[in-house]
Amino acid sequence: MSRSPKGLPKASPQYYVYINSDEWREKCKKCHALTKYHCVVFPWAKSLNVHHLTYRNFQKEMPLRDTVPLSKFAHWIIHWWIFWKTPLRPWVNFLLRSLLIFWAVIWFVLPSKPKRTRRKKYA
Numbered sequence: 001m002s003r004s005p006k007g008l009p010k011a012s013p014q015y016y017v018y019i020n021s022d023e024w025r026e027k028c029k030k031c032h033a034l035t036k037y038h039c040v041v042f043p044w045a046k047s048l049n050v051h052h053l054t055y056r057n058f059q060k061e062m063p064l065r066d067t068v069p070l071s072k073f074a075h076w077i078i079h080w081w082i083f084w085k086t087p088l089r090p091w092v093n094f095l096l097r098s099l100l101i102f103w104a105v106i107w108f109v110l111p112s113k114p115k116r117t118r119r120k121k122y123a
């Protein structure tokens with residue numbers, strides 16, 4: 001069983017119940033909203049996952065401090081052993097937090113796209 005730094009067993013019932021709860025889903029929505037559903041690593045990709053930078057504040061997560069929005073591919077990379085189980089991890093987290101700040105500002109400042117009106121392909 002893999003354990004998070006604070007000793008919360010990742011496969012514990014508590015973890016799964018929480019990850020499938022509406023409470024967590026709401027937090028994910030807020031996290032994704034920061035970048036308007038864009039991945040912080042690959043901004044052209046849709047953010048579909050919310051990654052825990054740390055489990056220190058498990059169930060009291062705040063975006064940026066504890067979580068970042070990621071695409072599936074970026075999330076997969078972040079969980080590679082080299083980024084996850086080595087002293088590189090604090091640097092990865094630092095980078096992810098910096099990217100989140102950067103992209104949150106960019107997506108906030110950028111004018112939102114005009115609402116797409118359905119146009120017939122062949123008029």
Ligand SMILES: [Zn+2]
Nearest residue numbers: 050051052075
């Ligand atoms: Zn993750």
